Structure formats: C-alpha cells, structure tokens
Amino acid sequence: MxxxxxxxxxxxxxxxxxxxxxxxxxxxxxxxxxxxxxxxxxxxxxxxxxxxxxxxxxxxxxxxxxxxEKGVVDGAALPATGDPRIALWQGDITRLQVDAIVNAANSALLGCFVPCHGCIDNAIHSAAGLQLREECRQLMANQGHEEPTGGAKMTLGYNLPCRYVLHTVGPIITGELGERDCEALSSCYRSCLELADEKGLRSVAFCCISTGEFHFPPDRAAQIAVSTVREFLDAESTEMRVIFNVFKDSDKAVYRSLLGPNR
Structure with missing residues (x-):
C-alpha cells in the first residue's frame, strides 16, 4: 500500500x-x-x-x-563517558534501542493531548502508537488516582525500538526553585532506576526530566540527574547502563562538563 x-x-x-x-x-x-x-x-x-x-x-x-527510516540507534554501542556505566547521546530518544526510555509525563499519565506538541511526552506517544495511551489508561484506572510526582510506572514500548517506557512525573517550577523541587526531581531518577532494576532491565535512557514545559533550571537538573544516577549505581550491585539523552546543544554541554569526555 x-x-x-x-x-x-x-x-x-x-x-x-x-x-x-x-x-x-x-x-x-x-x-x-x-x-x-x-x-x-x-x-x-x-x-x-x-x-x-x-x-x-x-x-x-x-x-x-x-x-x-529514522534509523534505530543501538544504545549498547554508544561510547561511554569517563564512567563506563554512563553514556551521553544527543538525538531523538524515540530512536534508541535500549531496555527502557524514560518519558517525562504529566500526572494524568495519558500522554499529551495537544496536537503535534513539541514535548517529549507527545513525541514518545506518537512514535509508540495508540496502544501506549490505552495501557496507560488501564494503569491509571487500576491506580484510581493521578500519578504523584517523583514516582515511576512502566509500560511496553510498542512501536518504539525500546522494550519498555518508564513514565515519571517531574516537579513543576512556578517560582523560585526550592529544596523540595530538587528532592522530587531526584526521586524521579531514583524511582525509574529502582523499577528498572526490579524488572531486571539493564539499560535505561533518561530524557531531561522537568526542564521543558515544567521549567526546572537545566543546569541544576543535570547536576541532580548525574549525582542521583551515580549514587544509585554505586549503591546497587547492578550491571545497568544509563544513557543521558539530550536534544539541545546547551544541555549536551552541561552534561559533558559533569560527565567528562568519552573514553
């Protein structure tokens, strides 16, 4: 056809x-x-x-x-940073072939309903297909309430090259950044890693949670992301590989300064 x-x-x-x-x-x-x-x-x-x-x-x-046609990117083949457990990649997260990618969701957990919106939630649901929204609906119906900030839920990836999607709701910043906001963002990363580890996943790609529509300052968000991931990997006996996925040049520069050059 x-x-x-x-x-x-x-x-x-x-x-x-x-x-x-x-x-x-x-x-x-x-x-x-x-x-x-x-x-x-x-x-x-x-x-x-x-x-x-x-x-x-x-x-x-x-x-x-x-x-x-977009091209599938093998997450296992991406070069490691100074830490062999961590990679940095700039590009479209919906192209990554890993065990799971992380979606920065809203509390309804049903995807973005704004036509062709530029958020990561819209991009992931659009590439995965409508089955993803239906599975999210079932999850939320069983839960009986909105998804709290800082938690994590897992669904299949459907038409994405990843096997699963980890959905997390980051903090929304409306005024001055507070310590609770930082703790909530750290919880997003930790919850995703804990769920991935519980399910036996060995590779997870994180988007820049909360730095888009939710207005978390990108520099501070990156610091929290890297420190939380390192703390988790140091504390757990896991062979998990983490990829920090960025889209903007400015975000890549921030993460590069934190992670160092590729090996």
Missing part, C-alpha cells in the same frame, strides 16, 4: 470515531506531509477508547516503517 493511501485510511478510521473533527480535517491538503501531520494530530487528541485490530495493524505498519 502506498504511504499516502495508508495514512488516509488511518485518518478515516479516526474520523469515524471522532466525527467532530471532520470539517476541520477536510481543510487539510491532500499531500503526504499534510495528511501525516493530520494523522498525528488526530492520534494526539483521541481519548482512550477500544482499539480496532484493523486500525492497529495499519498503524503499526506505518510506525514500523517510519522507525526504520
């Missing part, structure tokens, strides 16, 4: 479920980039609903092809 035809079929599935968007969708151009952006938008706004096997099959075909 041609890519544009596949995407249009997926859009038709979603518009049958959400007819309130038909009029707006009809205004989008018929070319591939526009229809693909429409699909991501519809996937982003779709509430957790039962998934049609026919939709899932087509969605997985598309997302699997896009995963291979």
């Amino acid at each position: 041609q890519r544009l035809e596949l995407i249009k079929k997926l859009n038709a599935f979603l518009l049958d479920e959400m007819p309130q968007y038909r009029q707006e969708a009809a205004q989008w151009e018929e070319n591939l980039p526009a229809q693909r952006r429409l699909l991501r938008s519809l996937m982003n706004v779709r509430p957790p609903l039962p998934l049609s096997p026919a939709f899932v099959k087509l969605q997985d075909e598309l997302l699997g092809a896009e995963r291979e």
Whole structure:
C-alpha cells in the first residue's frame, strides 16, 4: 500500500470515531506531509477508547516503517563517558534501542493531548502508537488516582525500538526553585532506576526530566540527574547502563562538563 493511501485510511478510521473533527480535517491538503501531520494530530487528541485490530495493524505498519527510516540507534554501542556505566547521546530518544526510555509525563499519565506538541511526552506517544495511551489508561484506572510526582510506572514500548517506557512525573517550577523541587526531581531518577532494576532491565535512557514545559533550571537538573544516577549505581550491585539523552546543544554541554569526555 502506498504511504499516502495508508495514512488516509488511518485518518478515516479516526474520523469515524471522532466525527467532530471532520470539517476541520477536510481543510487539510491532500499531500503526504499534510495528511501525516493530520494523522498525528488526530492520534494526539483521541481519548482512550477500544482499539480496532484493523486500525492497529495499519498503524503499526506505518510506525514500523517510519522507525526504520529514522534509523534505530543501538544504545549498547554508544561510547561511554569517563564512567563506563554512563553514556551521553544527543538525538531523538524515540530512536534508541535500549531496555527502557524514560518519558517525562504529566500526572494524568495519558500522554499529551495537544496536537503535534513539541514535548517529549507527545513525541514518545506518537512514535509508540495508540496502544501506549490505552495501557496507560488501564494503569491509571487500576491506580484510581493521578500519578504523584517523583514516582515511576512502566509500560511496553510498542512501536518504539525500546522494550519498555518508564513514565515519571517531574516537579513543576512556578517560582523560585526550592529544596523540595530538587528532592522530587531526584526521586524521579531514583524511582525509574529502582523499577528498572526490579524488572531486571539493564539499560535505561533518561530524557531531561522537568526542564521543558515544567521549567526546572537545566543546569541544576543535570547536576541532580548525574549525582542521583551515580549514587544509585554505586549503591546497587547492578550491571545497568544509563544513557543521558539530550536534544539541545546547551544541555549536551552541561552534561559533558559533569560527565567528562568519552573514553
């Protein structure tokens, strides 16, 4: 099936479920980039609903092809920093082939509902597929309350090259940074590592938790991230490998100053 035809079929599935968007969708151009952006938008706004096997099959075909086109990055092959247990990599976290990547989630834990938003939560859910939102819905229904700051939950990775996703809710900074905020951020890293270790995972890639939409100062966040990870790895008898994933040049520079050059 041609890519544009596949995407249009997926859009038709979603518009049958959400007819309130038909009029707006009809205004989008018929070319591939526009229809693909429409699909991501519809996937982003779709509430957790039962998934049609026919939709899932087509969605997985598309997302699997896009995963291979972007290129899968083997986390085990990334060079270590001065600490052989830690690597630093700049790029798209949804390309990493590791046991788990970490998602900076919100307390609802259902992903970002803003169409094509630039946050990591949106990127991960968009690349994984709608099964991820459904599994998160089931987790939250069983939990019966919003996810607290500093904890961690684990789901499958679906169409991501990683096996699992660790979801954690970082602190939201609205004023002056406080000690409780720092302790909460440290708890995010520690909770993810503890859950990964409990589940027998051996490689975890962290995004920069709370430094985007949640406004945690990037320099201090990196210091907390590195010190918490080192403390955990020093204290536990684990062979886990940790990758700090950054997207911005400025974040890479901060982490490089903390971790030193590659070996």
